[in-house]
Amino acid sequence: MKISYNWLKQFIQTDQTPQELSLILTNIGLEVESLDTVQAVAGGLEGLTIGQVLTCVQHPNADRLRVTTVDVGAEAPLQIVCGAPNVAAGQKVVVATVGTTVYPNEGEPFKINKSKIRGEASEGMICAEDEIGLGVSHDGIMVLPEDTQIGQTAKSYFKLEDDYLFEIGLTPNRADAASHLGVARDLAAYFKSKIEMPDIAAFKTDNESLKIEVEVKDAVACPRYSSVSISGVTVKTSPDWLQDKLKVIGIRPINNIVDITNYVLHDLGVPLHAFDADQITGGKVIVQKCAEGTPFVTLDGVERKLSAEDLMICNAEKPMCIAGVFGGKDSGVSENTRNIFLESAYFNSVSVRKTAKRHGLKTDASFRFERGTDPEMTVVALKRAALLIQELAGGTIAAEVSDIYPEKIAPFQVEVSYNNINKLIGAQIPDAEIKSIITALDIKVLAETENGLDLEVPRYRVDVTRECDITEEVLRIYGYNNIEIPSKINASLSYSTKPNKEQTQHVIADMLTANGFLEIWCNSLTKGAYAKNPDEAVQILNPLSSDLNVMRQGLLMPALESVAYNQNRKTADIKFYEFGKTYHLINEKYVERPRLLILLSGAYQPEQWNQKGGSVSFYHLKAAVDAVINRLGIGTYQTEELQDENFAYGLKYFRGDKTMVSFGAATAADKKQADVDKDVFYADFDWALLLDLVRKNKIVNKEVSKYPAVRRDLSMLVDTAVTFDALKTIAFKTEKKLIKNIQVFDVYVGDKLPEGKKSYALNFTLQDEDQTLTDKQIDAVMQKIIINLAQSANAEIRK
Known part of the structure; x- marks a missing residue:
């Protein structure tokens, strides 16, 4: 939002420099992102x-x-x-x-x-x-x-005065500050001074020569519609002062009529629209919705198909303007215009926003109507603009002001407690100071008790409807910097179930970060085309764009977009992880599922003079997955080759009928959809299941054995179909107590061995927790293992 320093001073008298005002505005909640000097010449x-x-x-x-x-x-x-x-x-x-x-x-x-x-x-x-x-x-x-x-x-x-331009980062809730008047109101509250409103006392009707009938058929979408007719105007270039005002805030001057409507918009925050009155067929303006598919050409020359939900300003025969959004090509002001029909209305914010999004239009008017304008300012703005038109374009007020306002929009009623305000703020502000701030903010005190106030909030403050909102208003004017940090902090101990979700997540995040992974946060809103199961997609009713119209069903596609973004900027070596949620609509119920994604692409490590980088592979990913599982202490689980359309190939770890993690290579289709042309490997963890398994694990502590471990090696011939896992299982069944670990340290397959055979060399670690093993005990155990391997796996021990 661009605000001119000189323009601002038309509403509030202040000796503060632009730099001082910049700091004050930021401190009271209107953050000044930049302050620039603007020269008129x-x-x-x-x-x-x-x-x-x-x-x-x-x-x-x-x-x-x-x-x-x-x-x-x-x-x-x-x-x-x-x-x-x-x-x-x-x-x-x-x-x-x-x-x-x-x-x-x-x-x-x-x-x-x-x-x-x-x-x-x-x-x-x-x-x-x-x-x-x-x-x-x-x-x-x-x-x-x-x-x-x-x-x-x-x-x-030449009385040339430099101006200063405040660039204010206006938050969506502060629609009231989207004008010079709105910003001046906040400064007036801070300084406890008054606003100097434009003088409209000179407004009067000259005659009734151009009376245009107005009918509002949709009072829900248009609660208030004000208008006036002006005849005999001359459309020409605006005077220098008006052009300079608009140029400072980045508005290109067009002609005196259009410039006046733009001026009043940024002056008072009320969007206006001027019609060529001679183009209003039938002498009647109708505010209504048109039939689905009705063609309409807007000011930019584009023909648009109207929705049956679009509110339109029509004449007796056809639509002239998309209400609150954009004017029509044939009804606007031109150099030949002599008579003006001036509109000032209050439109329903939801209706305007849906229409603007539907047609992909963003205008200064729609920006304000979408967020909420002041229904009480329509006539004031109308008279202000009409007087300026008379001054700069000539003409006469050719009809009484028409003001259709069937049901007055009531101000917000809020009750506040002094104690609650102080409790939320964390400081003791005197009751009188709280009351003075509230009244300075143009909030009316209806009644006062020892404990608090009954308040009436003006309609232009659409964001102030609750006690906590009033508290925020008091705090920002009182000053965040005036709230001291207490010397004593009170806290209470609370019991939380194990494991602590946040702490567990931090443990894994720290581990992955320490291993070179970067955490990413992707938008939960994504493209509908990414939904693997459209029937379960959670649709956004009023999407910001077609690229953000559903909630994500998986973490992969947004992460692939991040991969493409980085690779397109010559950052091809990717190690990402993300904790996030997926969203599904199942049996008419919305389901959120916490997930963990790990993703690898490019080189596993940077290429250096003494080593090559080497591309990431499935096994690099498997190492990362195993590190997560082991760090959580999950314990035993089953492994199975992955059969999943979301992976080109891979594995899954599961316990019972529940999959803990699926991991492998991304499919070519998914990579193409995200415009990624390199290999990508990723793991998709069921984070909720992992937390549940961690919760069920019991941690058992035991002393390190003081008796030594013994190693014995066996070399054997087995059939090529026999796996190390099978041999390991046989050995543990033979002796569960003394065998602590079994490792394979050599495998050989070659011409020197009989056909269909391979050689395995296994290492056995044996240990007794209660005593030192003797050679006799060790030999007895190894002999049993040899016999069982020979019987169960047809193993032939090589000596």
Whole structure:
């Protein structure tokens, strides 16, 4: 939101500098993101002086040039060579002295230097209006009135005043501050001063020559509709002061009528629309909804198909304007317009927002109507604009103001307690101070008791409807910085179920981060095309865009968009993780599921002089998955090859009938949809299930055994179909107590072995917790293992 410092001072008198106001606005909740100096004329006429031409003679070496002497109030006159045909002795002129930078309307700025022109010295330049940005004429130099004082600066003579532009980061709830009046109200509350409203007392009806009937058929979408007719106007260029006001805040001037509506919009925060009254067929304006598919050409020349839910401003035959959003091509003001129908209305915010989103239109009017305007300001804004039109475009008020307002919109009623306000703020603010802040905010006190206040909040404060909202208003005006940090902090102990969800998540996040992964947070809103099961998609009723129209069903696709974003910016090596929720509509119930996603792509580690980077693989991902499972202490689980359309290939870890994690390679279709052309491996954890399994695990502590462990190796021939897991199972069944670990340290398959055979070398670790094992005990255990391996796996021990 752009706010002009000079414009703001029309509403509130203050000696605060722009820099001081910037800090105050930020402290009271209207964060100033930038403060820029704005010059009405480029260069601000710096260095330009008013002078008088003393002499003017023909240049001896050029027919088109004159040699002049000019008094600029210095000790001696300046000699200036001038080529203007109208230069003459005795004239008061604008002079750019040596060292001045001149900013012409066209071309680059240039600096005035002392020079010789055709052999004659020249110590400045006598200026034409287009050479210094004060006009467009280049017929000759500017000639000022005879009584103009020489030696004064051009800036002071032309009363040129620099302005300052506040760029305010307006939050969506503060629609009331989307104008200079709205910002001034907050400053007035801070300074405990009054607002100076524009004077509309001069408004009066001149005659009834242009009366246009108004009918509102949808009072829900349009609770209030005010209008007035003005005849005999002249559409032309706006005066400089109005153009300058609009230019400062980035609005391009068009003509006096349109500029006035834009001015009142940014002045009072009330959107207006001016119709060419002669284009209103049948002399009647109807506020209604049209049939589905009705064609309508808007001001930008685009034909749009209307929805049956779009509120339209129509004449007796056809629509003229999309209410609160955009005008029509044929009914707007043009240079031929002579009669004006001026509209000032209060439209339902939801209706306007849906219409604007439906047609992909964003305008200054829709911005304000969507967030909520002030229904009590429609007539004030209408009269303000009508008086300006009379002043700048002529004409007469040709009808009484029409104001259709069948049901008055009541202000918000709020009860507040002094104790609750202080409790929420965390400081003891005197009751009188609270009351003074509330009244300074234009909130009316209906009744007062020892404990609190009954309040009536004006309708333009659409965000203040509860006691906590009043508390926030009091706090921001009182000052966040005025709330001291208490020296004593009170806390209570509470019991929480194990495991602590947040703490467990932090443990895994810290582990992944320590291993080079980066945490990402993706938007829960995503494209409907990403939904794997459209029947379970959670649709957004009023989406911000077609790319954000459903809640995500999985974490992969938004993460792939992040991969594409990074890879397109030459960051191809990706190690991401995200904790997030997925959303489904199952049996008409909304289901949220917490998930953990781990994703790898590109090189696993940066390439260095002494080692190659190497691309990530499925096994790098498996190592990360195993690290998560082991860190959580899940314990035993089953493994199975993955058969899932969401993966090109992979594995899943499960316990019982519940899958803890599925992991593998992303499919080509998913990568193509997200515009990713590199291999991507990802793991999808059921985080809720993992937390449940952690909760069920019992932690058992035991001392480290003081008796030594013993290692024995066995080398054997087995059938090629026999797996290490099968041999391990047989050994543990043989001896559960003493065997602590079994590892395979060699596998051999080759020509030197019988056909259909392979060689395994296993390492057995044995240990007794109560005593030192003897060779006799160890040999007995190993002999049993050899016998059982031979019987169950047809293993032949190699000696």
